[in-house]
Amino acid sequence: MSYAYLFKYIIIGDTGVGKSCLLLQFTDKRFQPVHDLTIGVEFGARMITIDGKQIKLQIWDTAGQEAFRSITRSYYRGAAGALLVYDITRRETFNHLTTWLEDARQHSNSNMVIMLIGNKSDLDSRREVKKEEGEAFAREHGLVFMETSARTAANVEEAFINTAKEIYEKIQEGVFDINNEANGIKIGQQATPTNPALPGSGGAGGAANSGCC
Amino acid sequence: MLNSFKASIMSAISPDLPPPPNGRNGEKFRYSRPLFLELLSEDELRASSDHNIRPIIVPRDISLLPWGTGYAECVNSGKSRRNEDQAAFRRQVLSDPNRIHPDLPYTYFGIFDGHAGYGAALAASYQLSLILHEKLVDCIELLLPRDAVNGDERVAAINPAFPHPKIFERSVTKDELIIGALEAAFFDMDELVDHDNSRYRDAGGCTACVVLFINGKMYVANAGDSRAVLCQRRSAAPKNPNSTAADGDGNGNEKTEKIEPDPVDDTLSYATPFSFDHTPETERIRLENVARLRPELIESYYVAMEYAKRPQEKNLGQRVLCRKGTMKGWTYKTVTSRDLAMPVVNGEGKRSRLLGTLGVTRGFGDHRLKAINRQIPIKPFLTPHPDVRIRDLSQVVSIPDEHNEDGDYGVLVMATDGLWDVSENEAVARTVFQTLTRYPQEKHRYTMAAQELVARARGKVNDSGHWRLADSKAAATVDDISVIVIPVYQYYKEHVEWTQTCAQRKLAQQNNTQKKVEVEQQVPNEAIVEVEESIVVEVDEKTPLEAHVESVSETLQQVQLEASGEPEKLDKENNSSAAETSATTTAGKATGTTTGTAADNGNGPTKGGTTNAMPAKQRNNNKKK
Numbered sequence: 139m140s141y142a143y144l145f146k147y148i149i150i151g152d153t154g155v156g157k158s159c160l161l162l163q164f165t166d167k168r169f170q171p172v173h174d175l176t177i178g179v180e181f182g183a184r185m186i187t188i189d190g191k192q193i194k195l196q197i198w199d200t201a202g203q204e205a206f207r208s209i210t211r212s213y214y215r216g217a218a219g220a221l222l223v224y225d226i227t228r229r230e231t232f233n234h235l236t237t238w239l240e241d242a243r244q245h246s247n248s249n250m251v252i253m254l255i256g257n258k259s260d261l262d263s264r265r266e267v268k269k270e271e272g273e274a275f276a277r278e279h280g281l282v283f284m285e286t287s288a289r290t291a292a293n294v295e296e297a298f299i300n301t302a303k304e305i306y307e308k309i310q311e312g313v314f315d316i317n318n319e320a321n322g323i324k325i326g327q328q329a330t331p332t333n334p335a336l337p338g339s340g341g342a343g344g345a346a347n348s349g350c351c
Numbered sequence: 352m353l354n355s356f357k358a359s360i361m362s363a364i365s366p367d368l369p370p371p372p373n374g375r376n377g378e379k380f381r382y383s384r385p386l387f388l389e390l391l392s393e394d395e396l397r398a399s400s401d402h403n404i405r406p407i408i409v410p411r412d413i414s415l416l417p418w419g420t421g422y423a424e425c426v427n428s429g430k431s432r433r434n435e436d437q438a439a440f441r442r443q444v445l446s447d448p449n450r451i452h453p454d455l456p457y458t459y460f461g462i463f464d465g466h467a468g469y470g471a472a473l474a475a476s477y478q479l480s481l482i483l484h485e486k487l488v489d490c491i492e493l494l495l496p497r498d499a500v501n502g503d504e505r506v507a508a509i510n511p512a513f514p515h516p517k518i519f520e521r522s523v524t525k526d527e528l529i530i531g532a533l534e535a536a537f538f539d540m541d542e543l544v545d546h547d548n549s550r551y552r553d554a555g556g557c558t559a560c561v562v563l564f565i566n567g568k569m570y571v572a573n574a575g576d577s578r579a580v581l582c583q584r585r586s587a588a589p590k591n592p593n594s595t596a597a598d599g600d601g602n603g604n605e606k607t608e609k610i611e612p613d614p615v616d617d618t619l620s621y622a623t624p625f626s627f628d629h630t631p632e633t634e635r636i637r638l639e640n641v642a643r644l645r646p647e648l649i650e651s652y653y654v655a656m657e658y659a660k661r662p663q664e665k666n667l668g669q670r671v672l673c674r675k676g677t678m679k680g681w682t683y684k685t686v687t688s689r690d691l692a693m694p695v696v697n698g699e700g701k702r703s704r705l706l707g708t709l710g711v712t713r714g715f716g717d718h719r720l721k722a723i724n725r726q727i728p729i730k731p732f733l734t735p736h737p738d739v740r741i742r743d744l745s746q747v748v749s750i751p752d753e754h755n756e757d758g759d760y761g762v763l764v765m766a767t768d769g770l771w772d773v774s775e776n777e778a779v780a781r782t783v784f785q786t787l788t789r790y791p792q793e794k795h796r797y798t799m800a801a802q803e804l805v806a807r808a809r810g811k812v813n814d815s816g817h818w819r820l821a822d823s824k825a826a827a828t829v830d831d832i833s834v835i836v837i838p839v840y841q842y843y844k845e846h847v848e849w850t851q852t853c854a855q856r857k858l859a860q861q862n863n864t865q866k867k868v869e870v871e872q873q874v875p876n877e878a879i880v881e882v883e884e885s886i887v888v889e890v891d892e893k894t895p896l897e898a899h900v901e902s903v904s905e906t907l908q909q910v911q912l913e914a915s916g917e918p919e920k921l922d923k924e925n926n927s928s929a930a931e932t933s934a935t936t937t938a939g940k941a942t943g944t945t946t947g948t949a950a951d952n953g954n955g956p957t958k959g960g961t962t963n964a965m966p967a968k969q970r971n972n973n974k975k976k
Contacts, residue, residue, distance in 0.1 A: 174411075174412070175795075177409050177413065177795055177798055177799075177802070178406070178407055178408060178409035178423070178802060179406050179407070179408070180411070181390075181394065181395045181398040181399065182394075183392075183394035183395075183398070196394065196397075196398055198398065198406070205789070205790070205799070208806070209407060209802065209806055212404065212405075212406075212806075212811065212812075213404060213406060215403070215404060215812070216401070216403050216404050319403060320403055
């Protein structure tokens with residue numbers, strides 16, 4: 139299916155906060171209570187509509203374990219959006235946010251939109267991090283904030299779509315250089331009547347020609 | 352590194368040829384990554400081949416590969432749209448046609464580095480294992496043990512490695528039979544690629560490096576410049592055993608923070624190549640002999656000589672140091688105009704080229720490849736013939752312990768030249784054991800080792816978009832990288848368990864036979880049923896008869912499909928066993944010698960060798976009824 143834009147997302151955060159479950163809920167609309175440890179990197183994709191335009195989200199789900207950090211870092215590059223996830227029932231996952239944020243800012247392009255996600259909002263009885271704390275952290279670091287539940291699907295759609303809206307606005311404002319694929323945005327065939335020349339690499343050209351991405 | 356010239360071949364052959372009328376886009380197999388990676392959708396395929404990021408892909412479900420075997424891969428930096436490497440694995444059993452001996456299980460891994468297209472590597476990843484299975488089935492009687500049961504007790508006592516002395520004039524060992532099966536499979540695979548070239552889009556070419564674990568031995572067959580290296584630790588105990596022991600649990604924090612210092616002393620690991628790289632440089636003598644014996648192949652465009660310094664026009668009449676054919680040393684000759692042609696083998700090391708074009712001299716495919724700027728076919732210089740190296744694991748002395756979980760069995764690393772171009776064998780061994788030490792318990796530790804090897808070879812991209820190694824400024828590999836890390840001891844453990852189960856079964860069988868003889872004298876018919884049932888009870892109940900019936904009918908279906916000329920549908924039906932020629936023959940033999948083809952679909956690997964070994968017996972019994 140053709141799209142106007144493709145946005146690349148990356149999901150980051152401590153191990154066990156529910157990154158893979160958020161992805162599964164968003165792409166497959168299902169919840170898997172027991173999920174294997176993500177070792178390398180996982181991929182998901184879904185089409186959404188913003189402003190009447192078809193936008194494809196290509197989502198990279200990374201391993202949260204410390205041991206994988208050096209490999210995870212190489213995936214920040216070329217992401218237009220990041221979901222930084224913590225678990226509201228585990229205080230330490232909130233405490234590690236600063237490290238994650240530093241990592242993300244250091245290795246990504248400066249325009250990357252970062253959405254802060256407090257996941258597992260369905261487990262309110264075991265809550266260790268107040269919603270206000272999440273909001274305060276987001277305000278302080280200029281992030282968008284949302285509490286979600288991958289189990290009940292609450293706010294999951296919104297989290298992914300709001301991030302996309304923000305990226306879309308930045309494109310409209312001309313903040314993103316959309317011709318540089320390293321920014322995590324690819325123009326599809328529907329984008330503009332004067333389909334701009336696609337970025338140089340053979341891979342991108344081939345992808346667009348086949349017309350199914 | 353075949354990068355630049357591969358690119359030039361790509362453009363020379365032109366991937367934009369109009370697709371032939373038959374087949375989807377003229378392809379025999381739809382492009383995919385190795386099945387055990389489960390990259391099933393086009394989206395996943397696309398994301399995994401992002402040339403800017405070059406993500407390192409590992410299996411989602413690591414239990415799909417046996418023994419905790421690790422695998423990781425990474426796409427090139429843009430020289431070809433697809434990752435042209437492929438990998439495959441298969442677990443299978445060979446059944447005794449006389450139904451006396453238990454099934455003989457084996458495990459196969461293969462790695463294939465494609466060039467000038469992905470077709471040949473893709474075909475090899477699907478089909479080579481099927482062809483190899485046929486070759487092994489062909490000689491199964493000779494691979495089975497010679498013992499009292501088949502009346503060879505006397506011979507077995509004299510020479511257990513000497514099958515059927517009455518049949519052959521020459522002694523033929525089991526090793527030679529397996530080597531022969533591998534060699535023959537390589538030749539047939541190449542022929543199959545050639546055959547398919549007339550019906551599908553040109554497949555390009557590929558290297559092949561495979562390992563076969565069978566009968567307690569490891570056979571590595573290689574054609575091309577992929578490589579298998581056995582990584583081992585010296586048996587000496589660690590300098591400070593206390594610290595190693597403490598690293599495991601108590602000091603978790605310290606361990607994660609201090610990742611950089613090498614936990615393994617460099618001197619404690621070493622690497623032994625288990626294959627030989629076939630490049631124009633290493634095969635110069637063979638290639639120049641081909642040119643010398645068949646001068647018509649090179650016409651006057653090339654010369655079968657090597658020069659210390661390549662002569663130019665101004666050197667005409669001067670003397671130049673050279674060597675030709677089988678010469679190992681150098682001698683002088685006077686330069687004539689003939690010497691100005693390009694040498695058959697040109698350049699040194701990784702840059703050496705055959706006819707100025709190809710950097711690898713064995714493997715499958717390349718049947719239509721012509722030398723750059725010349726209409727000279729290159730295939731006559733190439734051969735699919737593999738070198739086969741054997742390691743008899745029963746001869747390994749050092750027993751694995753807590754300091755060295757792999758013992759002298761070692762860890763076999765198989766990888767395409769994407770890894771070896773930028774990593775010395777010794778450095779690879781070091782990285783493997785450093786990683787294993789860092790993850791002493793994790794079931795995905797060999798996957799971590801594979802991932803680490805790929806990450807180091809790929810390096811990091813700098814601001815100007817060039818890939819650089821992390822520890823130096825040197826260029827990292829821009830080629831596709833694929834790495835398999837196999838814990839050899841885990842295979843051997845499985846093999847030992849299998850032999851024990853076999854011994855137990857044999858005992859039980861002998862008891863049954865005795866009983867049978869006694870009862871048969873009275874009520875023969877009933878007795879047979881009884882004995883059969885008693886055997887059925889012993890065998891594994893987890894593998895139902897249906898599985899076999901299914902696989903046979905599936906194979907038959909394929910043959911029918913093939914006969915009705917529907918290659919597309921065939922692919923869809925079962926990617927893993929769509930080999931036409933092998934499907935036909937397998938179906939012919941299926942009743943006696945083939946069991947389920949589930950291994951490639953991921954069901955097989957979780958089963959142990961013992962469970963795999965059982966179903967045939969059960970089947971045979973059922974059939975008798």
